[in-house]
Amino acid sequence: MSGEAASGALAGHGAEAAQAAGKAAEQAPGLMDHLPALVVLVPFLAAPLVVLLGARRLAWPVTFAAALFSLAAALALLSQVLGGAAISYHIGGWAPPLGIEYRIDAANAFVMVIVSAIAVAILPYARASIAAEIPARQHVLFHALFLLALAGLLGVSATGDAFNLFVFLEISSLSTYVLVAMGAYRDKRALTTAFNYLLMGTTGATFFVIGIGFLYMSTGTLNMADLAQLIAQQPGNRTIHAGFAFILVGMGLKVAMYPLHLWLPGAYSYAPSAVSAFLAATATKVAVYVMLRFLFSVFGPAYPFEASALGLVVLPLALLAMFAASFIAIFQVNFKKMLAYSSIAQVGYMLLGIAMLSQTALSGAIVHLFNHAITKATLFMVIGAYVLRAGGAFYRDIEGIGRVMPLTSAAGVIGGLSLIGVPGTAGFVSKWLLVQGALEKGWWWLALLVVASSLLAVVYVWKGIEVAYLRSPRDDVDRREAPLAMLVPIWVMAIATIWFGLSAEWTVGAARTAAEALMHGASEIVISGGVGR
Amino acid sequence: MRHHLILRVITKILAGTIMLFAFYVQFHGDYSPGGGFQAGVILAVAFILYGLVFSVETVQRVMPPWLVHRAMALGLLLYAGTGVAALLLGYNFLDYAALNAHDPEHGQELGILLVEGGVGITVTAVMLSIYYAFVGRTPVIGDEEW
Amino acid sequence: MQQGVSWEYLVGHANYWLFVLLMMTGLYIVVARGNFVKKVIGLNMFQSAVIMLYISMGKVAGGTAPIFPIHGEIDPATVYTNPLPHVLMLTAIVVGIATTSLALALIVRIREEYGTIEEQGIWEAEQEIAARERRQYGEVFGEGSQ
Numbered sequence: 001m002s003g004e005a006a007s008g009a010l011a012g013h014g015a016e017a018a019q020a021a022g023k024a025a026e027q028a029p030g031l032m033d034h035l036p037a038l039v040v041l042v043p044f045l046a047a048p049l050v051v052l053l054g055a056r057r058l059a060w061p062v063t064f065a066a067a068l069f070s071l072a073a074a075l076a077l078l079s080q081v082l083g084g085a086a087i088s089y090h091i092g093g094w095a096p097p098l099g100i101e102y103r104i105d106a107a108n109a110f111v112m113v114i115v116s117a118i119a120v121a122i123l124p125y126a127r128a129s130i131a132a133e134i135p136a137r138q139h140v141l142f143h144a145l146f147l148l149a150l151a152g153l154l155g156v157s158a159t160g161d162a163f164n165l166f167v168f169l170e171i172s173s174l175s176t177y178v179l180v181a182m183g184a185y186r187d188k189r190a191l192t193t194a195f196n197y198l199l200m201g202t203t204g205a206t207f208f209v210i211g212i213g214f215l216y217m218s219t220g221t222l223n224m225a226d227l228a229q230l231i232a233q234q235p236g237n238r239t240i241h242a243g244f245a246f247i248l249v250g251m252g253l254k255v256a257m258y259p260l261h262l263w264l265p266g267a268y269s270y271a272p273s274a275v276s277a278f279l280a281a282t283a284t285k286v287a288v289y290v291m292l293r294f295l296f297s298v299f300g301p302a303y304p305f306e307a308s309a310l311g312l313v314v315l316p317l318a319l320l321a322m323f324a325a326s327f328i329a330i331f332q333v334n335f336k337k338m339l340a341y342s343s344i345a346q347v348g349y350m351l352l353g354i355a356m357l358s359q360t361a362l363s364g365a366i367v368h369l370f371n372h373a374i375t376k377a378t379l380f381m382v383i384g385a386y387v388l389r390a391g392g393a394f395y396r397d398i399e400g401i402g403r404v405m406p407l408t409s410a411a412g413v414i415g416g417l418s419l420i421g422v423p424g425t426a427g428f429v430s431k432w433l434l435v436q437g438a439l440e441k442g443w444w445w446l447a448l449l450v451v452a453s454s455l456l457a458v459v460y461v462w463k464g465i466e467v468a469y470l471r472s473p474r475d476d477v478d479r480r481e482a483p484l485a486m487l488v489p490i491w492v493m494a495i496a497t498i499w500f501g502l503s504a505e506w507t508v509g510a511a512r513t514a515a516e517a518l519m520h521g522a523s524e525i526v527i528s529g530g531v532g533r
Numbered sequence: 534m535r536h537h538l539i540l541r542v543i544t545k546i547l548a549g550t551i552m553l554f555a556f557y558v559q560f561h562g563d564y565s566p567g568g569g570f571q572a573g574v575i576l577a578v579a580f581i582l583y584g585l586v587f588s589v590e591t592v593q594r595v596m597p598p599w600l601v602h603r604a605m606a607l608g609l610l611l612y613a614g615t616g617v618a619a620l621l622l623g624y625n626f627l628d629y630a631a632l633n634a635h636d637p638e639h640g641q642e643l644g645i646l647l648v649e650g651g652v653g654i655t656v657t658a659v660m661l662s663i664y665y666a667f668v669g670r671t672p673v674i675g676d677e678e679w
Numbered sequence: 680m681q682q683g684v685s686w687e688y689l690v691g692h693a694n695y696w697l698f699v700l701l702m703m704t705g706l707y708i709v710v711a712r713g714n715f716v717k718k719v720i721g722l723n724m725f726q727s728a729v730i731m732l733y734i735s736m737g738k739v740a741g742g743t744a745p746i747f748p749i750h751g752e753i754d755p756a757t758v759y760t761n762p763l764p765h766v767l768m769l770t771a772i773v774v775g776i777a778t779t780s781l782a783l784a785l786i787v788r789i790r791e792e793y794g795t796i797e798e799q800g801i802w803e804a805e806q807e808i809a810a811r812e813r814r815q816y817g818e819v820f821g822e823g824s825q
Contacts, residue, residue: 037626045613048606054599093628163767170774174781181785188792189808192801195785199709202722202778209729209771210702216764217736333816396816570773663780670787 032076036089036102039073039112040158040168042066044151047144056136059143064123066147070154071116078109082513088160096160097223103160107514110366111157111289114373118281119150121377125489126274129384133272134182142182146278148175153286162212162222162298165290166205169254173201176283180271193266200263204253207246214243215298227298241305247294248309254287257314257351258321261344268340269393273384276336280343281377285369288350292366296518301357315355319449321348326456330463335383336393338460339376342419345453346372352450353434359515361437366511368430371418371500375427378415378493382408385482385490390474395463400473402465408482409468411494416461418497421454425501429508537586544586551579559653563642569649573656580657581664589668598665601658608655615647694735701728713798715789719782726775730768737764 031038046066050059081087086105090096104112126146134142152172159165177198183190216222218239219230231240249260256264264284268276299306322345329341346368353365383393385408390397402409418425421432431450438446473479481487500507559572584592619631629644630637689696701724708721742760747753790796793804 031620034620034626037620041613041617041626045610045617048609048613051606052603052610054603090625091627093625093630163770167770167774170778174774174777177781177785181788184788184792189805191785191789191792192805195715195782195789198778198782198785199718199722203706203709203725206726206729210732213729213732213736333813394812394816570769666784667787 034089035073035077036087036104036158037091039070039077039116040102040151040155042069042073043147043154047147047151050140050144050147054140056139059140060123060127063143063147064120067116067119067123067150070150071113071120074109074112074116074154077104078106078113078510080104081106081109082510084513084517086517097221097226100164101160101223101225102158103225104158105514105517106510107292107366107517108157108289110510110514111286111369112154114285114370115150115153115157115282118278118373118377119146121489121493122274122278122281122381125277125381125384125486128483128485129274129388130272132388133274134185138182142179145175145179148172149179149278149283153282156286157289160224162215162224162227163209164222166209166212169208169290170205172283172286173205173254176279177201179275180267180279182275183270183272186272187270189266190270193263193270197263197267200253200260204250204260207250207253209250211243211246211248211250214239214246218243224293224298228300231299231303235303235305244299244303244305244309248291248313251287251291251294255284255291255351256287256344256347258317258324258344258348261321261325261347264344265337265340268343268380269334269336273380273387277377277380277384280339280380281373284343284347285373288347288354288365288369292354292362292518295354296362301519307357310355310357314351318348318351318355321345321351322449322453323456326453326460329460330456332460333396334394335386335398335464336380338464339379339383342457342460343372343376345457346376346419348453349431349434349450352446353437356434356437356441356443356446358437358440359512359519360440361434362519363508363511363515364430364433364437366514367433367504367507370507370511371426371430371497374493374496374500375415375418375425378411378490378497379419381486381490381493382412382415385486388486389480389482395467397474399467399471400469402469404473404479405481407487408490411490412468413465414494414497416464418501420457420461423501424498426497426504426507428501429504433508540586544582548579548583551582552576555579559649562649563645569652570656572649573653574660576653576657577660577664580661584664584668589665593665596661598662598669601661601665604654605658605662608651608653608658611651611654612648613651615644615651619644694731698728698732698735701725701731715786715796715798716783719779719786722782723775723779726771726778730771733764733768733771737761 043066046062050062053059053062077087081104084106086103088096089102089104091100091102094100123146130139130142149172152168152170152175155168156165156172159168177194180197181190181194183193212222215227215231218234218237219227221227221230234240253260253263268280271279295301295306295310301307325341325344325348329338329345332338332341350365350368350372353361353368356362385405386398386401387393389405390401392398414425418427421427421430431454435447435450438444438450482490555572555576555578558567558575559569562568562572580592580596583595615629615632616627619628620626622631624631627644629641629648631640632643632647633640705721705723705725705728709718709725712718712721737760739758739760742758745759745762786796789801793801795801795804
């Protein structure tokens with residue numbers, strides 16, 4: 001490769017990055033049609049660009065610009081589909097079901113907004129956080145991997161092709177394993193954790209591919225909308241039943257459904273703080289979305305095999321997760337690990353909303369995707385700030401830290417309250433919808449169980465508050481507030497937690513549209529994105 | 534393996550031939566089994582063989598690690614850039630028909646050629662960087678301990 | 680499914696038996712073996728089983744290679760095999776290679792840090808660290824003194 005070619009490519013793509021930095025609205029009207037592809041493509045292109053530039057100073061701005069573009073594009077897409085329409089974009093101009101189709105409806109546009117918004121919020125924070133946790137020579141690679149993980153997660157959400165989904169799932173997973181392993185600069189257990197995560201994640205993804213294979217075998221198509229129609233025609237087909245089971249178990253591994261959760265606590269606690277925050281807020285959420293997509297769009301709630309699988313398998317496991325994981329969380333001595341177990345419990349709530357098979361509960365689950373994402377992002381970012389100043393996330397390290405770092409800790413308390421589901425915080429909204437969904441079905445016992453498991457959350461959150469506020473600070477800690485670059489993202493997230501707790505119309509409205517889109521199958525109104533041949 | 538005269542002579546002859554074969558596989562992918570993936574691996578084999586027989590340092594004088602990393606990114610950008618070029622020309626992403634306004638089939642052929650070129654560059658670079666990553670590590674444990 | 684277990688049933692589903700055997704062997708190795716490299720080999724077998732499943736799925740009895748004659752008319756009597764599963768598996772193979780090389784790279788690092796790649800040894804080392812942490816940090820709630 002001659003230097004000229006490299007610099008030529010450099011200049012060309014520099015212009016592109018500048019374009020990405022601009023608002024979506026400023027672009028040529030032609031590009032608006034390509035948003036379904038661009039939302040994934042821009043972070044995906046930015047990743048090799050960061051490596052090609054190779055300069056540490058440029059890595060962050062390019063990454064941030066790409067994430068910002070994705071957020072703008074995702075918001076634009078969401079506004080287009082909130083009316084209940086769906087956008088269909090044909091990659092390479094090949095029409096589905098043969099070609100790969102990107103299909104955007106309210107459900108996945110909502111998920112894309114979550115993922116890209118969290119990425120935008122975490123990046124300014126990550127800049128300060130990784131400077132302390134990862135050696136400087138790895139920063140370029142960190143940003144490239146972050147972009148790949150982001151592009152993968154967005155791709156999983158955007159695509160309407162079952163196999164393409166697997167490829168994006170693996171792109172995001174592979175980069176996630178490496179990001180987790182980067183925690184080895186602080187604790188060598190990050191390596192074994194990443195390895196275990198890799199084994200389990202790959203097993204899960206392979207199960208998923210086997211399931212897709214069975215579906216393909218009996219329908220001859222990979223397009224999700226097409227699959228849905230063909231599956232509905234053969235309800236008794238045992239191959240499809242087997243495919244359903246493989247997909248459920250495979251995604252169960254990625255979601256961290258209770259007995260399949262073993263990769264999660266380690267991965268979240270030993271990864272660098274910024275990575276924990278990003279993962280906790282996005283990775284499992286996207287996996288839950290895939291589960292939703294398959295359970296409701298591809299198989300459909302009317303699919304006879306599904307109701308029994310959900311009622312007999314997913315519902316008990318969700319309940320088990322809510323109690324067992326919360327219980328384990330109480331006995332942790334490490335703040336990060338406590339939050340990781342609490343994440344498993346919160347995934348339990350989402351699965352509960354899915355398993356109830358009603359529209360209210362389903363919109364509760366979807367709102368919880370969003371609310372839990374911002375709550376957990378707040379909490380993990382707070383912990384990252386503690387790690388930076390106090391040197392660790394053990395309760396011992398953060399004794400009395402509420403007096404040393406009042407602003408950070410106050411945001412942490414807000415996050416904790418939202419985790420419990422106190423009225424006025426985001427966590428309340430989604431739990432309220434779940435309880436409502438349970439009562440609609442007449443399952444009052446389930447409503448009681450949701451409340452009871454929230455009481456367990458009170459215990460572990462209180463434990464954190466007690467340590468942070470009611471102890472005297474240790475002498476050897478750095479007695480400074482977190483740097484501004486960390487404080488601002490933390491507070492943006494904390495304020496969002498309260499904001500979406502007080503005015504829930506937007507989130508609940510979007511979630512209801514999404515739930516409707518999922519429950520009632522493929523949308524009738526299809527806007528064709530891109531350009532026809 | 535520096536002292537094996539036969540190995541060294543044969544490697545020197547083979548390295549060029551392997552590269553030539555790699556290009557054959559790359560550009561003949563239109564008509565026969567082949568393409569960027571296979572060609573990339575074969576091309577990387579030429580370098581890896583050279584590195585095995587001589588030393589990693591020698592091969593890194595030809596292909597320094599920074600160049601390998603850049604090439605990895607460049608190939609990927611070439612691939613995706615072809616798709617973006619189609620997008621900018623007013624077609625859908627990855628619609629190679631855009632590359633030739635008069636004859637869409639020629640455009641598709643050109644598109645595939647560019648994409649396979651990108652794939653070839655990336656695969657070569659990835660294979661080499663895997664090799665460098667494993668071989669380039671200073672061993673913490675001696676050979677006799679295994 | 681209705682014909683029961685007959686000789687035709689057993690032979691006619693040979694590809695599925697092979698798939699089940701390979702898949703279960705691979706998965707068993709992942710779960711049961713303590714050596715990390717062997718776990719990765721098991722994972723590879725598991726993935727190869729899936730590749731077998733897809734490839735055998737694409738086979739059409741009596742079908743030929745799905746290459747259309749250049750500028751020639753396609754004879755409707757010719758039966759072609761289904762190329763789509765092959766293409767899918769090309770991607771799956773690349774994903775598998777990426778996973779394997781990443782896993783091996785992690786194993787190299789684990790070996791450097793822990794001095795072993797046996798699950799037992801690593802488990803013991805980690806238990807030790809965890810116990811030390813509990814002693815050191817557990818006393819906040821008066822749990823660490825035991």
